[in-house]
């Protein structure tokens with residue numbers, strides 16, 4: 151394997167120091183992300199405590215089939231990312247690129263399905279407007295509140311996933327330029343951490359948004 | 373790493389003759405100073421040198437300090453007469469909102485970390501720069517962009533919700549530029565997070581050989597604790613302000629009770645950020661004061677471990693007390709009692725610091741240079757501010773003085789008497805290091821005394837006003853409060869002179885000041901062991917640290933020898 155040119159920035163004394171700074175930096179950044187999602191999820195859960203009946207009703211209207219498929223898609227992308235990081239650390243250029251491609255494809259698939267779900271929500275009137283859908287025996291404003299939280303939380307998650315796709319593309323470019331195993335492997339580790347975080351956020355959103363309502367078998371369609 | 377230890381010579385103080393010799397003339401030094409090389413505007417706007425970024429921040433936050441100060445000036449002028457002597461009630465509301473927003477987010481929160489911290493923190497730990505220099509530069513651009521958005525909204529459009537943005541007023545009743553102001557503050561929050569991230573990673577990974585955690589200067593500990601708060605609190609502010617904007621734009625009541633929302637929920641989220649943010653606005657000041665007290669008392673810090681641990685404790689406890697802002701807002705009595713008790717707990721680490729500074733000064737050979745005057749002022753004013761905070765943490769007293777001038781006086785003692793004094797003290801302390809020049813000794817001491825006297829006259833009457841029942845945020849007031857209000861405004865005019873004076877003599881020093889030499893204060897800190905102003909990568913060679921940060925009494929300096 152050709153010797154990789156050292157890309158040590160002047161503020162660092164050793165490559166190991168540079169690597170640990172990058173990785174620790176991503177962990178600390180993810181802590182701030184936990185607080186960002188945490189703040190909004192707390193507001194959502196508090197409101198759910200105020201209006202359990204309405205929130206359960208609205209949650210039951212969400213498309214749990216697409217939500218479920220998307221969960222599988224995103225978890226599979228997480229596996230792809232883990233394998234890519236592993237390959238990058240071993241310096242296997244083509245394996246890294248293959249797994250990254252799969253990861254990006256599954257990420258795009260998630261966004262595509264999510265986009266279709268938003269369209270279906272809009273078509274079925276599941277939008278944050280008081281005249282959006284049939285309130286039945288509950289207060290329509292409270293259903294609206296649920297839908298607002300649904301769009302804010304899933305929207306914020308989708309934005310994070312899009313950023314993740316950008317990071318994966320950037321990583322792929324660096325791997326193609328031959329920055330493995332050292333600098334490229336560090337970047338892969340950092341991007342991998344971010345990608346898994348976005349996965350974990352979805353794992354929390356699925357139960358608090360979709361599974362907290364009652365779903366009929368007849369509702370399982372696109 | 374361990375083999376490097378033997379390679380580098382141990383760090384020693386400069387020989388006694390050196391500090392007075394050899395002014396850092398451009399081109400004469402071995403390595404050119406960070407100020408002179410490279411040259412030109414572009415080299416400043418695209419710099420990744422932490423010292424230059426500190427100067428960029430200094431220019432912007434100084435500008436915002438005078439913007440916020442101008443709003444305060446109009447407020448104090450207006451309150452000279454009971455009916456409001458200068459501006460309409462609507463404009464008054466916009467002025468106190470502008471004053472609060474600008475001073476909190478564009479001066480107090482960034483000022484010490486981004487100016488003094490950026491400049492000296494890497495030097496204090498023997499590093500060449502922060503861990504992520506490009507992120508550091510980006511943070512300045514993001515900060516400036518956020519400030520431009522918010523300042524445009526509050527100065528040219530006007531926002532009248534107060535800096536606290538309480539709904540439903542901010543989401544339904546206010547016909548002002550709430551959303552742009554909130555967006556600018558969210559953008560600025562990103563820059564705060566970038567700075568916090570950079571400091572935490574730098575302290576963890578870039579300490580020079582021998583710089584153990586137990587040898588970190590307290591200024592580094594304080595900024596480290598501050599950074600933890602910045603990282604964990606700021607995202608929640610972004611979330612809650614974004615929800616305010618969404619509620620205002622979509623007309624859906626997350627917080628508006630008439631639409632099914634809960635205004636108390638907003639207050640919980642807002643103060644979950646904003647109480648810890650109070651510690652973002654005081655912990656760095658405590659760090660500065662520790663450096664000043666040890667240097668100008670020529671003594672080792674009393675109880676180093678306790679002072680360092682107290683910083684972390686304050687950061688931790690700070691996250692558990694936010695409910696003390698909501699005693700009269702309809703929160704449950706049980707919650708109020710818990711928050712009251714926890715708020716008392718914060719007084720313990722704060723008092724540890726005050727006692728240890730006092731013990732450090734005890735029997736020291738104190739030199740009342742300008743920085744030390746600010747430090748002593750800080751200790752006195754912070755103590756008064758902190759003690760009045762205990763009054764407010766008591767449920768029964770808070771019922772009486774909530775939302776009065778008592779609160780205003782309390783937090784101005786901490787924020788202005790404490791943090792602004794600390795910033796001025798730190799600025800005067802490190803100015804010779806930053807610029808290589810000494811400023812006027814008599815003028816600087818006069819300014820410190822004026823600020824101290826003006827501060828007392830401005831804010832002591834406000835404690836009395838609040839106790840007598842004058843509410844905050846009112847454009848006019850009953851005539852019996854006039855005498856105290858006039859006293860306060862008179863004090864503010866002295867304070868204003870004190871704040872403007874350094875502007876003149878510090879600028880004067882840039883051109884006509886005597887060369888400072890590497891260590892004009894004979895201080896022990898690592899940042900004084902290199903040229904003033906320092907070269908680009910701070911040290912000629914990476915220092916190796918063999919002793920603690922404050923060894924004044926043990927012959928650690930050439931002064932003592």
Ligand SMILES: [Cu+2]
Nearest residue numbers: 647694696697
């Ligand atoms: Cu508080």
